[in-house]
Amino acid sequence: MVSAETISLTPEQAQFEAIRRLEAGQPEVAQGIATALLERDPDTFSAHLLLSYAARDLGEFSEARMAGRRALKLAEDKTQRHDAMLALAQAQASAGNRTLAQLWLRRAIDIAPNPEARARDLRDFRYVRARNPWTFTLDAGFASSSNINGGTETDTIWLYGLPFTLSGDSQALSGLQTHGSLSVQRTIAETERHRFRLGVNLAGQDYKLSEEAKQIAPTADGSDYAFWAVETYLAGQMRAGRGQDEWDMRLLAGHNDYSGQALSNYTSLALGRSFGLDPKTRVHFGASLERQWRLDAETKSAVLRFADLEVQRGLGQIGIASLGLRLGEVDSAAADVAHIRKGVSFGLDLARPVFGTNISLTAGYERRDYGQVALIAGDRTDHRITLGAEALLRDHAVMGFAPEIGLGYTQNRSNWALGKSHALNLSMRIKSAF
Secondary structure: OOOOOOOOOOHHHHHHHHHHHHHOOOHHHHHHHHHHHHHHOOOOHHHHHHHHHHHHHOOOHHHHHHHHHHHHHHOOOHHHHHHHHHHHHHHHHHOOOHHHHHHHHHHHHHOOOOHHHHHHHHHHHHHHHHOOOEEEEEEEEEEEEOOOOOOEOOOEEEEOOEEEEOOHHHEOOOEEEEEEEEEEEEEEEEOOOEEEEEEEEEEEEEEEEOHHHHHHOOOOOHHHHOEEEEEEEEEEEEEOOOOOOEEEEEEEEEEEEEOOEEEEEEEEEEEEEEEEEEOOEEEEEEEEEEEEEEOOOHHHOEEEEEEEEEEEEEOOOOEEEEEEEEEEEEEEOOOOOOEEEEEEEEEEEEOOOEOOEEEEEEEEEEEEEEEEOOOOOOEEEEEEEEEEEEEEOHHHOEOOEEEEEEEEEEEEEEOOHHHOEEEEEEEEEEEEOO
């Protein structure tokens, strides 16, 4: 006759044994040990944490979440809170709730006890995000602008040797812009060679005029320049050959309003091809076709055709540089809409942070050739210059969302008096740092 021998373990020994059983693929044994520990003391943080992991491995996701929340409530310091958040993230991800898992991982990354733990959390976040069929992108911010209405830089134009004073709302008006956008997309088909997504974009911006602008245009209001748009789209990426070479496409339909009135409906199709020339250089070709139906003035309806080329190259410790070329044509019955467009752009993302910020620099030049318009003898030609700098304050991120400060300047030189303008913008927005 064989008698069973009872083995007694201290709470610390029982915890180590539960961890060993989890690592050995025996979650049912770990669950039993954690339950026994909680019968001894229901407020044991580590036991709730072990129970969450064991229940997750057993597919008991509701119990895993409950145990994780209880562990979080009992956490006494940042390290314990971090560990409980990771347990909740794993429970949500295993249950298929990947968006909630990403939120818990963002919170965990925010309080990671050391750089190594943060790197692991960030790797896990990217892993979950890559497998989440849903993607949500939120953007919000404000900007101070010297020209919110795109008005001309002068208050007087000369015609046939005589001066004519422009109305206040035709001149550049300064003010504050607030803007926000939300993008939601869902992966509807995915294999190793392709991925297709359906998405919806909502975006809007409103303005408040400065006191100076109110004096220039007493009857104007910031809402006169408010703009919003709603879009739905189908986007796809398809592998082309080896490596990261791929085709991309986007079919989009949208509607927008301006000053509280319907402005236009539009549809567009964009196709592109990207490939690597070498490990440091990547090239993208693109072409797009867009049809606009203007609802405020039918004669301003247009067809837009564009082709573009972008080359990105890594410059080692300097950063990533980009060069873009664009050629486009806008067909319209309206002389002030129809034009040929040629442009070039430059960009540089610095590799090393500057005083804890990630710096991006941009510059661009564009020429627009119109036909003959009123008030000038020949054809209208515009030369547009843009300069910009953005600084992402990663050290001030909360849950992975960091403030970004931007400074931009735009100048449009034209042989048409009403086309001359310039604007200086200072902006701040909230942007995901990863």
